Amino acid sequence: MKKKRLIEGLQRIVGKGYVIHHPDDLLAYEYDGSVDRGTATAVVFPSSTVQVSQVVALAHREGIPVVPRGAGTGLSGGAIAAEGSIQIALTRMRSILEVDAANRLAVVEPGLVNLDLSTSVAPQGLYYAPDPSSQGACTIGGNVAENSGGPHCLRYGVTTNHVLALEVVLEDGSIVWIGDRYRGGPGYDLVGAFVGSEGMMGIVTKAVVRLLPRPESVSTLMAVFPEMDQASAAVSRVIGSGLLPTAMEMMDRLSIKAVETAMGYGYPQNAGAVLLIEVDGIEEEVSESAASVKALCRAEGASEMRAATEASARARLWAGRKGALGALGALAPNYYLVDGVVPRTQLLQVLRRVGEVSQGSGFPIANVFHAGDGNLHPCILFDERQAGHTPRVLAAGGEILKACVEVGGALTGEHGVGLEKKAYMPLLFTNADLEAMLRLRRAFAPSGLMNPGKVFPGGPSCGEGFRPASVVKADQGMWV
Amino acid sequence: MTSKLKEALQALGPADADLYKCVHCGLCLSSCPTYLETGLETESPRGRIALMKAVREGKVGFTEQVVPHMELCLQCRACEAVCPSGVPYGRLMEATRAQIQQAHPGSLMRRLALWVAFRSLLPHPRRLYRLGSLLRLYQRSPLFSLARRIPGRLGQIQEQLPLVPKGFFRPRAEAFNPTGEVRARVGLLSGCVMPIAQGPTMEAAVRLLVRNGCRVLVPPAQVCCGALNLHGGDREGARRMARRNIDAFLDAGVEAIVVASAGCGSTMKEYRHLLEDDAEYQERAWWFSEMVKDVSEFLTTLPLALPDKRKGLRVTYQDACHLAHAQRITQQPRELLRRIPGVELVEMEDASRCCGAAGLYTTLQPQMSRQLMERKVEAVLKTGADVVVSGNPGCIIQMQAGLRRAGSQVRVMHLVELLDEAYGDSRGHP
Structure with missing residues (x-):
């Protein structure tokens, strides 16, 4: 039996206790912080780069997609399992390997919780600047994948401005370093390309991140x-x-x-x-x-x-x-958080439009967002148990994103595209743009098995869940 | 499963309004001791709620896969304190435990043991005292020192047992009166384990209250608060005990009900929810819950004058989960400690992370309990403190066992004991 053999193979790599594959247990790995859901064949918990590499290589040999997962606090469905995939949860790799205070950098594992880094370097008067609202739970690896922001990114920039180098596992299991510990290495900025690639180019296994001195x-x-x-x-x-x-x-x-x-x-x-x-x-x-x-x-x-x-x-x-x-839970059992960006001068106009969408759709919308950099977060409140509400909510979100793009804005400020917004990518990009992005992805991950079905339009849209059909190899369909 | 049984299970289960407050944002993860130990979503509050929802929606039952995740929960409620949606996780888990108890009563032995504990022991103070006496006798016999050396589980249980001290604390009909003016009339919960395992602590609490102008009543009609029943899924038993305590204290005519055990205090503050559908007791339960105060919470409202008796004592404070998370009391005990002359308060790492005691958890989940205890002992030792103070008997017993195992001389004390010691004379009733 194929599945049984696969599970045994995974267990041999990470140890028996670190593979979850019973359907009841998998229920707890269907979701992240967003509205999408998907079920993996198994979730594995590697404890080292080598184990990640072995798991990825095994999946590659078998032609099985892999989906990396941090704490599962993401808001665009980036960590949602593709049907039949192996989910690689990096929560056991959470050490701070090195703190180099003189050079103001740290080498950390991907499962490290964002806030734990700042807390542990506080005695040296340092901190890690990107601070997503989920920083008490979300992981550095997830932040790198989604190029996460946070309230303080107005002045200090988002994750990409704070990552110096990465150790990544590519789809065939090879382990490579990109970037340079001390900024300024020659050649292309591969770290720049990798940060925000939503787990579709490879899996981060170590990150060298910049630390800043705490302000006086x-x-x-x-x-x-x-x-x-x-x-x-x-x-x-x-x-x-x-x-x-x-x-x-x-x-x-x-x-x-x-x-x-x-x-x-x-x-x-x-x-x-x-x-x-x-x-x-x-x-x-x-x-x-x-x-x-x-x-x-x-x-x-x-x-x-x-x-x-x-x-x-x-x-x-x-x-x-x-x-x-989270507090929105006090008003409704679900929210759909839209992450759009508008030029600051257009805030007023777009917020009014959000109000109209709320009235038109009948769903209350709460706005809590990074106003300084024009990063809107309209939260559409609803109850997913009400039949037909989820698609209507997603449509309302689409309206808002359209309004953002119309005034010269963008589809996402910091949450990534994931499953959630891939259908809207053509609003902002031409086919040629998307083709160029896909070529970049293929340079890192030619087979398309690395976190498939995200970012690029095509396949079932969000809310419908994943079907194996969407897990196609790159050459079989235009957008994966 | 028959549809009738299904319905019965549903009725016991978590209320939809509570359950669907969770928007699976994940902010609870880093507060959960079992998630931090395992890194597994299935051992996290969000994962457990996802499973509760799946049960509610009929996607899964209480299978042998699902039940252990629910049972590994410490019910420490650290998640509840950080939840931005205000999900009443403690209530969710209590209801879930009740469902599990109904669906999977467990082995005959386990059922029998729990039934004896929940129904034949805890509600009967006299039987508890008799058991305490037997235990004391046993612990002073040569048999005990032999039994402790038994390798494995049996020896471990012996190790964890608190050494029963000589005097038991007993409720009594007459009040303890202050010498001067009566500032307040308070009731004091005696409880189940505390008067036996920590009689001197209870006496210290009485002395402290009396010295500070309180008339203290310890009504004999009271029983155990029912927390263990509630956490173990015996909701009915807990409700019965709640009613008895409400009668005992409200009839005694006190202004406040002081509790020296965080777990009991938290349960008693929630009697109002426990009995909200009890027409007869609803209102009395509300009043009762309003009157319940943790001893630290109550003492900070009094103008305590502490004599200068000690010098150079390094103290670290361990937050009891049911004080810090369930009652959100973290500052008052620290404030009281700082007010003791000569006490230097040093914070330990993750002071509010569960020590693994968690009621019957030490016995039901020995491995996780041990892991958490070892972490806690390490944190205590790192501070270099002479004394570790806590506000809950379970934590105190757990830490005594942990520090003993580590061969440490650090003393474990209840907050009221340290305060009482500051007055110098600490023997007998005032």
Whole structure:
């Protein structure tokens, strides 16, 4: 029996206890943080690069697709198993192999939790800058695959700006290093190509990441606005003034309500929107910037300003924002989080359009997003158990993405395309563009077995789940 | 399975409103001790909820594959404290355990053991005292020192047993009165294990409260709080015990019900949910739950004056799960410790991660329990503390066993013992 032989082969590589293949157990590996679902044939838990390489090589010989998985907090379905695939969960590879404080870098394994890195280098006065809201759970490997962002990426950039080199396992099991530990090696920027490739080019087994010195002083401000329009205008005004806050986050009325219902952090309940703005640097600079930000917000109609510089008070202001997505669970059992980008000057217009989509579709939409870099996160609230709701919600999400692209924006700011947005790729890219991307992917992974069915349009769209038909080799269909 | 049985199971199970609050964001993962140990989604809160949902939706039953994942849960509720959706995980797991108990009563031996524990022992204080006396006798006999050397499981159980001290603490009809003005009239939970295994701790609690102007009542009509029943799936038994405690304390006319055991306090604060469909007791349960206070929570409201009796004691604090996560009490015990003159509080790594005690968990899941205990002992030893303080008898017993095994001299104390010691005289009733 083929399946039995496969399982035995995997068990020989990683050990008997580290292969999950019973259908009941696989139920817990069907999902990630998104709306899609898919079931693997088996989930394996390698503990070393060599084991990853052996598993991948075995799959390659057998022509079985592999899907890498970190903590499963992704929001575009990047880690959702293709039917019949082997899922490679990297949660056992979670060590910090080296911290080189003098050169401000660390060498880590892919399953390391994002926040654990910052926590463990804190005594050296360092931290890892990209901070997705799920940073307490999500892994560095997953961050690399999705090129994750976070509130503070406004000033410090997304994951790609913080990865120096990667050890990756390619589809045939070969282990290669790309990039250079000390920036500036000659040749093509392969790390740049690999970060954000959504697990479709290979599996990261080690990452050399940049660490930053902790700023001397940080100030977090909360500006309360009666209307969201005013908050949007304030964002443009602050950025336009030449100030560069580390973060500018917006939450609308509905998301404030969710946070207050679920957690009661003392956010202003009757506000139309709040902006969370953070500035950091040396102390004088921080107090000066904070004063300017306050003045600009007031000028745009902020009715109240709260400020905190002490760590626990700042954490309290942030807690609502960081937990906002989960808090939506207090309002509805499911949300579909749309991740679109618009030019900052178009925020107002697109947010209005989001409001129209909500009215038109009948689904409430909460907005909680990275306003500073125009990265919208409209969350469409629904209940997947209601027949027919999921496709309608996905259609509403499509409307919003179209609106983003129409004003010159993009399909994703930080969550990746995955399964979720592959159908919308033609909105932004021509066939020639997509062909070029596919050629790049083939250079790394010619057979198409590495996390197939993601990013490129074609095959069943999201919500329908995967069918083996979508797991085709690259040469059999245009988009895999 | 017949449809009738299915219906009965469904009725016991988690409420949809609780279950579908989970949006599988995964933020709970890093807080879960069993996920951190295994790296497996099936041993995580999100994974367990996914399985509960699958059961609810009829995709799977309580198979021999599913049940162990539910049973490995410590019910420490660390996930609940970090959940941004406010998923009441503790409640979900209690309901799930009740379902499992119904669907899979387990082996005859196990059923018998649980039935004896839940129905014939825990609700009967007198039997517990008799058992305690027997255990004490046994522990002072040569047999015990022999039995401890038995390799394997049996010897391990002996190792984990708390050494039963000489005096038991007993509820009594008369109140303990302060010498001066009465500031508050409080009830004190005696409990099941604590008065036997940690009688001196209970006495310290009484002395501390009385010294600080409280009139303390320990009503004899009270019984065990029912937490073990509830966590083990015996919801009915727990409800019966809750009713008895509500009567015992509300009839005693106290202003607050002080609890020195985090697990009991958390269960008693949730009597209002346990009895929300009991027309007769609903309202009384609500009042009762409002009045329940952990001893640290209650003491911080009093103007404690501590004499300067000790110098240079290094203390580390271990958060009991049911204090930190279920009751969200983390600051009050630390504040009290800092107020003891000469005490230096040093934090251990992951102080709020479960030590693996978790009620009957040490016996039911010895391997995971041991793993977590060893991690905890390591964290304690790393601080170089002289004393590790906690607020729950289970944690104290577990840590005593762990530190003993590691050959460490670090003392394990209940918060009230250390506070009481600060006054110097700590013998007998006040």
